[in-house]
Amino acid sequence: xxxxxxxxELAGYKFYESISSIPDDSPIDLAMVAVPAKxxxxxxxxxxxxxxxxxxxxxxxxxxxxSEFDKTGKKLEEELIKIASKYGIRILGPNCMGIHNPxxxxxxxxxxxxxEGSVGxxxxxxxIAVAHGMRSPSLGYYFSxxxxxxxxxxxxxIDFLRYFKDDPDTKIIGLYVENLxxxxxxxxxxxxxxxxxxxxxLWKGGKLxxxxxxxxxxxxxxxxxxxxxxxxxxxxxxxxVDDLKELTEMVQxxxxxxxxxxxxxxxxxxxxxTAVDSTDKVELNGLIMPRISENTYKKxxxxxxxxxxxxxxxxxxxxxxxxKATLKTIELLAxxxxxxxxxxxxxxxxxxxxxxxxxxxxxKDLSNALPPDSDKLLMCVTSSMTMSSAGIKLNSQFRSRSLxxxxxxxxxxxxxxxxxxxxxxxxxxxxxxNLIKRNNKKVVVSK
Amino acid sequence: xxxxxxxxELAGYKFYESISSIPDDSPIDLAMVAVPAKxxxxxxxxxxxxxxxxxxxxxxxxxxxxSEFDKTGKKLEEELIKIASKYGIRILGPNCMGIHNPxxxxxxxxxxxxxEGSVGxxxxxxxIAVAHGMRSPSLGYYFSxxxxxxxxxxxxxIDFLRYFKDDPDTKIIGLYVENLxxxxxxxxxxxxxxxxxxxxxLWKGGKLxxxxxxxxxxxxxxxxxxxxxxxxxxxxxxxxVDDLKELTEMVQxxxxxxxxxxxxxxxxxxxxxTAVDSTDKVELNGLIMPRISENTYKKxxxxxxxxxxxxxxxxxxxxxxxxKATLKTIELLAxxxxxxxxxxxxxxxxxxxxxxxxxxxxxKDLSNALPPDSDKLLMCVTSSMTMSSAGIKLNSQFRSRSLxxxxxxxxxxxxxxxxxxxxxxxxxxxxxxNLIKRNNKKVVVSK
Numbered sequence: 001x002x003x004x005x006x007x008x009e010l011a012g013y014k015f016y017e018s019i020s021s022i023p024d025d026s027p028i029d030l031a032m033v034a035v036p037a038k039x040x041x042x043x044x045x046x047x048x049x050x051x052x053x054x055x056x057x058x059x060x061x062x063x064x065x066x067s068e069f070d071k072t073g074k075k076l077e078e079e080l081i082k083i084a085s086k087y088g089i090r091i092l093g094p095n096c097m098g099i100h101n102p103x104x105x106x107x108x109x110x111x112x113x114x115x116e117g118s119v120g121x122x123x124x125x126x127x128i129a130v131a132h133g134m135r136s137p138s139l140g141y142y143f144s145x146x147x148x149x150x151x152x153x154x155x156x157x158i159d160f161l162r163y164f165k166d167d168p169d170t171k172i173i174g175l176y177v178e179n180l181x182x183x184x185x186x187x188x189x190x191x192x193x194x195x196x197x198x199x200x201x202l203w204k205g206g207k208l209x210x211x212x213x214x215x216x217x218x219x220x221x222x223x224x225x226x227x228x229x230x231x232x233x234x235x236x237x238x239x240x241v242d243d244l245k246e247l248t249e250m251v252q253x254x255x256x257x258x259x260x261x262x263x264x265x266x267x268x269x270x271x272x273x274t275a276v277d278s279t280d281k282v283e284l285n286g287l288i289m290p291r292i293s294e295n296t297y298k299k300x301x302x303x304x305x306x307x308x309x310x311x312x313x314x315x316x317x318x319x320x321x322x323x324k325a326t327l328k329t330i331e332l333l334a335x336x337x338x339x340x341x342x343x344x345x346x347x348x349x350x351x352x353x354x355x356x357x358x359x360x361x362x363x364k365d366l367s368n369a370l371p372p373d374s375d376k377l378l379m380c381v382t383s384s385m386t387m388s389s390a391g392i393k394l395n396s397q398f399r400s401r402s403l404x405x406x407x408x409x410x411x412x413x414x415x416x417x418x419x420x421x422x423x424x425x426x427x428x429x430x431x432x433x434n435l436i437k438r439n440n441k442k443v444v445v446s447k
Numbered sequence: 448x449x450x451x452x453x454x455x456e457l458a459g460y461k462f463y464e465s466i467s468s469i470p471d472d473s474p475i476d477l478a479m480v481a482v483p484a485k486x487x488x489x490x491x492x493x494x495x496x497x498x499x500x501x502x503x504x505x506x507x508x509x510x511x512x513x514s515e516f517d518k519t520g521k522k523l524e525e526e527l528i529k530i531a532s533k534y535g536i537r538i539l540g541p542n543c544m545g546i547h548n549p550x551x552x553x554x555x556x557x558x559x560x561x562x563e564g565s566v567g568x569x570x571x572x573x574x575i576a577v578a579h580g581m582r583s584p585s586l587g588y589y590f591s592x593x594x595x596x597x598x599x600x601x602x603x604x605i606d607f608l609r610y611f612k613d614d615p616d617t618k619i620i621g622l623y624v625e626n627l628x629x630x631x632x633x634x635x636x637x638x639x640x641x642x643x644x645x646x647x648x649l650w651k652g653g654k655l656x657x658x659x660x661x662x663x664x665x666x667x668x669x670x671x672x673x674x675x676x677x678x679x680x681x682x683x684x685x686x687x688v689d690d691l692k693e694l695t696e697m698v699q700x701x702x703x704x705x706x707x708x709x710x711x712x713x714x715x716x717x718x719x720x721t722a723v724d725s726t727d728k729v730e731l732n733g734l735i736m737p738r739i740s741e742n743t744y745k746k747x748x749x750x751x752x753x754x755x756x757x758x759x760x761x762x763x764x765x766x767x768x769x770x771k772a773t774l775k776t777i778e779l780l781a782x783x784x785x786x787x788x789x790x791x792x793x794x795x796x797x798x799x800x801x802x803x804x805x806x807x808x809x810x811k812d813l814s815n816a817l818p819p820d821s822d823k824l825l826m827c828v829t830s831s832m833t834m835s836s837a838g839i840k841l842n843s844q845f846r847s848r849s850l851x852x853x854x855x856x857x858x859x860x861x862x863x864x865x866x867x868x869x870x871x872x873x874x875x876x877x878x879x880x881n882l883i884k885r886n887n888k889k890v891v892v893s894k
Contacts, residue, residue: 064719065753127718134833178723205723208730243724245859271574272511276625276652277690283655306512383692386581389843393836412692 019046030054030106032098037061040094041079048087055084057094062151064095077153084154096150097126100133100143103169108148109133117142119251120170122160124149124178125205128244132174138396139248140403141255144169152181158190165194172254174247175202191236196435199254199426201239203247204229237429239422246418252408253419257377259427259436260340264290265420266333267314267413268326269345275314278343278381278413285417289313290338299332323351323365330369334376341420342370346380346409348398349391359398367405377423379416380409466493477501477553479545484508487541488526495534502531504541509598511542524600531601543597544573547580547590550616555595556580564589566698567617569607571596571625572652575691579621585843586695587850588702591616599628605637612641619701621694622649638683643882646701646873648686650694651676684876686869693865699855700866704824706874706883707787711737712867713780714761714860715773716792722761725790725828725860732864736760737785746779770798770812777816781823788867789817790860793827795845796838806845814852824870826863827856 001022005015016022019031031052033043037059047055057080062073077094084091092098097108102116108129113136121143123129129148136142144167147160157177164170173194180187194200207226233240239254241247265287269275282289292300292313300311304325310316315329326344333342344366351362370378382398384391395411402409410416430436448469452462463469466478478499480490484506494502504527509520524541531538539545544555549563555576560583568590570576576595583589591614594607604624611617620641627634641647654673680687686701688694712734716722729736739747739760747758751772757763762776773791780789791813798809817825829845831838842858849856857863877883 061753123720125718125720125723128720131718131720131832138833138835176720178720205720205727207727243728243859243861271572271578273570273572273575273578273623273625273652276572280652280654281690385578386585388585389840392585392839392843396836396839412690414690 019043019050022050028052030056032056032058033094034058037073037076037094041076041083044080044083044089044091048083048089051087053089054092055089056092056096056098057150058096058098059093060095060150062094062153064151077151081153091154092147093150094153095126097129097148099148100129100146102143107133109146112137113142115142116144116169118144118169118171118255119146119174120144120164120167120172121146121174121176122149122157122164123147123176124152124157125176126150128176131244132176132248135248138400139252140400141251144171156181158186161187161190161194165190165198171198172251173198173200174251175200176244176247177202177204178206188232188236191232191238195237195426196430196433199239200237201241201247201250201254202229202233203241203243234429237426237433239426241422246415249408249410249415249419250422252403253423254426256403256406256408257379257423258375259430260377260420260424261375261427262338262340263288263421263424264339265341265343265417266290266292266336266339267343267345268329269314269316270347270350272310272316274345275310275316278345279314281413282343282417285414286421287341287417292333293336293338296332296336300329303328323355323357323362327365327369330378331371334370334374340375340377340424342376342378343413343416343420344378344380345413346382346398347385348382348394349385352394353390359394359401363398363401363405366402366407377420378407379420380407381411381413381416382409383411466490466497469497475499477503479503479505480541481505484520484523484541488523488530491527491530491536491538495530495536498534500536501539502536503539503543503545504597505543505545506540507542507597509541509600511598524598528600538601539594540597541600542573544576544595546595547576547593549590554580556593559584560589562589563591563616565591565616565618565702566593566621567591567607567611567614567619568593568621568623569596569604569611570594570623571599571604572623573597575623578691579695582695585847586699587847588698591618603628605633608634608637608641612637612645618645619698620645620647621698622647623691623694624649624651625653635679635683638679638685642684642873643877643880646686647684648688648694648697648701649676649680650688650690681876684873684880686873688869693862696855696857696862696866697869699850700870701873703850703853703855704826704870705822706877707824707867707871708822708874709785709787710735710868710871711786712788712790712864713739713783713786714790714792715776716761716763717794717797719757719763721792722757722763725792726761728860729790729864732861733868734788734864739780740783740785743779743783747776750775770802770804770809774812774816777825778818781817781821787822787824787871789823789825790863790867791825791827792860793829793845793856794832795829795841796832799841800837806841806848810845810848810852813849813854824867825854826867827854828858828860828863829856830858 001016001019003017006017008015031047033040033055035043040057040059062077066073100107100109102114107114113133119141121132126148129146133146164173191200239250241250265282267278267282269278297311330342333339348359348362351357352359370376382395384395399409448463448466450464453464455462478494480487480502482490487504487506509524513520547554547556549561554561560580566588568579573595576593580593611620638647686697688697712729714725714729716725744758777789780786795806798804799806817823829842831842846856
């Protein structure tokens with residue numbers, strides 16, 4: 001609807017002059033409103049008269065622009081709510097991108113991102129909803145729905161969380177939240193209902209109480225409010241992360257791995273310096289690095305000489321590594337009870353450019369590295385040796401394809417270790433609530 | 448020298464059967480030894496007889512392989528030291544890559560990395576020396592010398608630090624250290640001599656006392672030894688970082704920026720969510736975000752409408768940003784006393800793919816964004832929107848070229864904020880020692 005283009009067409013669809021001029025024979029499922037804020041009440045009134053039940057208000061210029069002294073936006077929003085309740089309209093927004101729903105062929109993204117997936121994402125920021133959506137192909141996962149909430153004057157976080165709880169297409173839920181608009185007391189019981197079957201990953205933006213405001217001093221800001229979120233997460237089994245990168249890595253982790261039984265981690269590394277660094281990053285993030293048993297050590301020593309190597313944990317191959325030796329080592333480590341995580345320093349650059357092997361074979365080798373019934377989690381860490389465009393591109397291909405090969409390729413040991421620890425913590429929660437037993441076989445939550 | 452290839456040639460150089468068979472008319476400046484560890488004493492003895500003064504022992508298989516019960520490697524090293532002192536030979540290594548010295552046409556890297564630069568790097572890990580060297584082209588800086596220390600049985604960290612102190616080609620010094628072999632008491636006074644004129648950036652690997660060993664429990668490990676390193680850094684003005692990525696970012700920072708006068712930071716961001724996140728990352732890393740003055744705010748509001756924007760700090764342009772508006776905003780912020788840092792969320796992907804502008808123009812615009820006499824530090828943060836191969840490649844080109852355009856492009860606000868804070872802390876040290884006055888004009892340490 002746009003009076004400027006009256007009777008014209010766009011992609012086969014006719015423009016109408018007004019909402020009332022739209023013929024009644026085709027009912028309107030959803031209206032998307034993108035007029036200046038001031039006019040939205042008039043449009044909503046017309047939509048109500050037309051019998052439209054669902055309205056997404058894209059327009060901004062509402063309460064998000066208000067100051068201490070000027071509450072114009074808030075007043076406009078109250079007007080909208082009044083009209084909506086008169087006609088029984090449900091509103092998404094205002095000030096939001098709306099819903100990306102590939103199954104329903106509805107999106108705020110462009111065509112290449114329309115594949116259907118199993119991740120449900122709810123974001124209080126439209127920019128972050130778009131950024132997350134556009135990263136899909138490189139992350140190796142797609143969305144059931146990706147929702148930009150905006151000012152939440154009607155439909156809010158709780159409504160969509162409740163929807164995802166029962167949505168069979170959604171296996172994992174990601175959240176970007178800045179603050180709660182209302183119903184804070186409903187959040188904890190709802191999360192407790194969801195987390196036993198669907199992992200919930202929460203990025204809380206605006207950790208400091210000063211938040212979005214610029215102030216000269218903010219002592220104690222974080223100690224206050226964010227601690228509440230941390231406590232809430234602990235009580236509900238919600239997995240907390242610190243930014244979009246961590247959120248996407250945690251989604252990949254939950255999509256790919258079973259719940260680990262222990263914090264025990266084995267690290268396979270190519271260079272001594274990297275091995276030392278990996279130990280720091282692994283242990284500083286809460287994992288532990290048990291010894292390799294004497295027996296396994298001896299077996300590894302049969303095919304890897306000691307010179308230029310360190311066959312303890314972290315294992316360091318130096319110049320002696322070959323794919324065959326790596327695979328054999330993983331196989332041996334898979335039999336060691338003290339490890340749940342095997343973190344492999346993988347270098348697609350080395351394999352492809354130096355060894356001349358194909359990326360396909362490398363991915364396949366790694367996807368078959370663990371015995372099929374293994375309860376270990378094999379994760380890769382790839383950082384480009386040269387950081388050249390070609391190297392970075394190869395790594396990014398490797399990473400985006402890793403998920404479909406049954407493992408996650410992280411860009412740093414720190415990123416991998418954080419995800420390991422968070423997945424283990426999630427397992428602890430499930431165990432506390434008697435939802436899993438760690439001495440059981442493989443526990444997969446999200447498949 | 449290799450008896451196997453006696454009288455053969457390689458690239459025009461003749462193989463000799465033994466060291467004694469090399470004619471005396473061409474003196475040997477440096478010998479590089481890459482024979483099995485056991486034979487190294489024999490070779491060293493021959494080199495001594497031949498009058499060779501400098502020997503780099505590449506071979507490994509020395510004390511790094513020793514265990515509690517087997518000290519074979521240590522004994523071999525002692526034998527080498529004995530022979531060396533008999534003949535007055537200085538040894539680098541064993542178990543190291545040696546020296547990358549582009550000016551002297553000597554390297555452990557390949558040809559494309561031979562450009563001369565102003566960064567001196569000393570690494571206790573050969574792998575990290577190589578990794579740092581190979582990243583050069585993508586980092587936008589090169590080395591005066593890049594040194595792999597190995598087991599340091601003779602020449603050690605202190606020797607090379609002392610060399611870099613007086614080396615006119617070296618403006619900035621980077622260090623990767625796992626532990627001190629000896630002369631620990633010489634390190635502090637030496638660093639105090641260096642840091643007033645050359646920033647020293649130190650990555651201490653093996654932060655936990657358990658370090659390279661695998662143990663089940665390491666409580667209190669870090670509290671012990673690493674605290675000593677932190678105290679040492681504080682006392683000497685040494686800049687501590689946590690991994691190679693942080694080290695390279697800090698080198699770029701010191702190469703590019705003057706010492707900041709305050710911690711005041713202005714953030715320019717494209718989306719609201721990113722702005723909230725940036726605030727978290729900036730403030731959690733010790734920077735502060737003062738208000739924009741009423742006067743400047745009004746001036747910005749003249750060319751940027753309020754809808755879809757937040758003109759406070761962090762500034763958020765939403766859909767209203769144009770390069771012209773960005774440049775005008777930077778110009779206005781450059782006049783505000785309360786800011787030292789201006790952190791700009793830059794998106795080469797948006798500029799090149801969406802706007803159709805060239806990367807060259809974008810780089811040039813940014814390099815001229817600040818008035819020439821400004822004491823502000825303009826830094827960019829680029830993260831790929833799509834994380835696609837093309838997007839990542841474009842960002843990596845932007846980053847590698849940013850240094851030559853007078854700014855650093857970091858891959859996250861967190862990375863930028865950490866560097867800002869560390870540079871400010873370094874300034875604090877210089878001020879405590881009365882080496883700079885902050886109320887002076889621009890202070891550039893490393894140019």
